[in-house]
Amino acid sequence: AAQATVDMARITAPFGGTITSVEVKPGDQVTAGMVAIGLADLSTQFVDVDVSEIDINRIVVGQPVTFVLDAVQDKTYSGEVTDVSLAGTTSGTGVNFQVTARMADADESVRPGMTAAVNVVVSEIANVLIVPNRAIRAQNGDRVVYVLRDGRPVPVDVVLGASSDTDSQIVDGDIAAGDLIILNPPTMMFGGGMGGPPWAGGGS
Secondary structure: HHHHHHHOOOOOOOOOOEEEOOOOOOOOOOOOOOEEEEEOOOOOOEEEEEEEOHHHHHHOOOOOEEEEEEEEEEEEEEEEEEOOOOOOOEEEEEEEEEEEEEEOOOOOOOOOOOOOOEEEEEOOOOOOOOHHHHEEEOOEEEEEEEEEEEEEEEEEEEEEEOOOOEEEEEEOOOOOOOOEOOOOOHHHHOOOOOOOOOOOOOOO
């Protein structure tokens, strides 16, 4: 009983880690449940990110992830998805689901609480032709890309495949790697009968 009383005067960490904060000082009054010390296992870093309900069904545990930190912009870290929330939360922009990703190659530059941009690789396609989404327009119900040939812009009909937020795969069309294309072609290039552009952003 005497030893148990002595042991109560010591604080034992539940796991090995690094003290990140000390909330109390000698002489401070403390109460039950009060946080005294912050402890973190810095050998493994996790990032929580909110994913829209539109994209959540494309996210599964084990998918590769890349991280770019605001504080360490000259380096890209890698990892994988470790947890996908089964229930969403409503916010001002819609319903979001929390996804947790583990950073596999964190170093001393990565600290808890830092902001990170997270990219989840949901699919990969090798050896394909891609163009920026800004170069793709709708014309008479077809998708076209303006290619610079002999110093003049020529509309080329294309068939699109997979796409991301920035680029799209060209499945078919008279276009090849190395061709000069026009980004954000001005509206005066478009013929009659066309609808609005399939991607955001008008011509300029």
